[in-house]
Amino acid sequence: MLVSALVFLRDYIEYRAEKKAIEAEQRQVYVDRLGTAGSSGDCAEVQEVEYYTYSGDDSLWKENNKFGIYIYAEVDEFFDRAEELVNSGKGDWGYVLIPYNVKDKSFEKWNNVFKKLNDKHLIPVFQLHDIDPDDYKDQTEEAAAFLNRFVWPLRYRYISVYNEPNDRKFWYDRVDPEEYAKILDYTIDVFKEENPDFFMMNGAFNVTAPSDDNHMDSLEYMRRMEVSEPGIFKKLDGWASHSYPQPNFSGDPYNEGRWSIKAYETELSYLKKVLKIGKDLPVFITETGWAHAEGTDYNSNYLPVATISEYFEKAYEDVWLKDGRVRAVMPFTIRYDPPFDHFSWLNADNVPYEHFDVIRDMKKVEGKPPALVVNKIKVGGCGQ
Numbered sequence: 132m133l134v135s136a137l138v139f140l141r142d143y144i145e146y147r148a149e150k151k152a153i154e155a156e157q158r159q160v161y162v163d164r165l166g167t168a169g170s171s172g173d174c175a176e177v178q179e180v181e182y183y184t185y186s187g188d189d190s191l192w193k194e195n196n197k198f199g200i201y202i203y204a205e206v207d208e209f210f211d212r213a214e215e216l217v218n219s220g221k222g223d224w225g226y227v228l229i230p231y232n233v234k235d236k237s238f239e240k241w242n243n244v245f246k247k248l249n250d251k252h253l254i255p256v257f258q259l260h261d262i263d264p265d266d267y268k269d270q271t272e273e274a275a276a277f278l279n280r281f282v283w284p285l286r287y288r289y290i291s292v293y294n295e296p297n298d299r300k301f302w303y304d305r306v307d308p309e310e311y312a313k314i315l316d317y318t319i320d321v322f323k324e325e326n327p328d329f330f331m332m333n334g335a336f337n338v339t340a341p342s343d344d345n346h347m348d349s350l351e352y353m354r355r356m357e358v359s360e361p362g363i364f365k366k367l368d369g370w371a372s373h374s375y376p377q378p379n380f381s382g383d384p385y386n387e388g389r390w391s392i393k394a395y396e397t398e399l400s401y402l403k404k405v406l407k408i409g410k411d412l413p414v415f416i417t418e419t420g421w422a423h424a425e426g427t428d429y430n431s432n433y434l435p436v437a438t439i440s441e442y443f444e445k446a447y448e449d450v451w452l453k454d455g456r457v458r459a460v461m462p463f464t465i466r467y468d469p470p471f472d473h474f475s476w477l478n479a480d481n482v483p484y485e486h487f488d489v490i491r492d493m494k495k496v497e498g499k500p501p502a503l504v505v506n507k508i509k510v511g512g513c514g515q
Contacts, residue, residue, distance in 0.1 A: 195498055196224050202227050204229055207247070230257075288330060295336060306352070333371050370402070421439035
């Protein structure tokens with residue numbers, strides 16, 4: 132144990148030294164713009180330039196605002212609404228889940244996304260999707276390099292590697308834990324090589340699905356992943372979970388077990404007791420929430436919005452905010468077309484449902500993550 136601790140400490144010291152060296156080199160780049168002009172005695176125009184660092188290096192900072200919401204990069208208003216929802220009540224630095232197509236290389240679009248994230252103090256969790264299993268290596272390498280080009284609002288860059296792969300409709304019309312494990316393993320390695328600050332998570336599972344023609348029980352799926360790629364779960368930095376209140380997205384907020392908003396407990400227990408990962412993974416609930424009857428068409432099979440507003444408030448106050456394992460809760464979804472409009476927090480006219488108002492008005496934490504720091508330095512002038 133002592134040897135392992137010393138090795139970990141050595142690696143950590145080397146990593147921090149490397150980060151400081153990179154930041155120092157970044158500053159020196161600007162100073163070196165004097166270059167030939169300074170060495171020849173000429174004078175260059177004095178300019179003020181920016182370089183970026185971060186305010187800390189703790190991936191599990193104490194003052195953490197757990198509130199979040201699932202949004203989409205294509206709609207600017209969703210960022211405004213997310214800020215209103217998660218950073219209200221004296222809160223700051225709430226979370227957003229954003230799907231990212233690994234084939235999307237629109238720099239202008241995503242540069243605009245990152246600008247909004249920085250301006251509005253929103254912590255992004257990017258959920259990858261649409262990988263081609265026959266070309267996953269090239270697409271993974273290109274996606275990692277592309278996402279690493281941008282100025283992230285936090286030092287840590289949260290990535291959830293695809294979505295509910297134990298459900299065939301989300302994984303190329305098949306259930307293949309061995310294939311997914313192989314792609315997850317490669318994705319972790321590639322993103323970490325691109326930047327060690329990428330914080331890598333699994334693709335959350337459909338934890339209530341049975342084993343049938345269209346699904347595989349998530350625990351069995353995880354077991355087969357581990358057999359195929361031994362140690363795969365030890366490589367994760369965090370655990371993505373879809374903890375929905377079942378049955379029929381209408382369960383009581385105080386229920387427990389796999390069919391509850393605490394389904395992540397079952398997953399964590401299996402990871403630790405059966406798969407023996409040997410560490411506690413922080414939990415990011417990347418989907419959850421109650422379906423409401425109100426929508427384009429009224430669906431009486433779901434609870435009325437007044438009831439789910441009460442349920443959401445109880446869930447935050449009595450479950451998620453009290454559970455130190457939970458880092459973020461990002462309910463599905465800010466707004467979506469039918470039939471998923473029954474999960475929406477805004478109606479078709481972008482008017483908030485009651486539960487939006489209730490959660491917006493809850494008291495929140497002023498998050499203090501390792502956030503972006505914009506530094507300025509003057510370069511130019513006369514050489515010595």
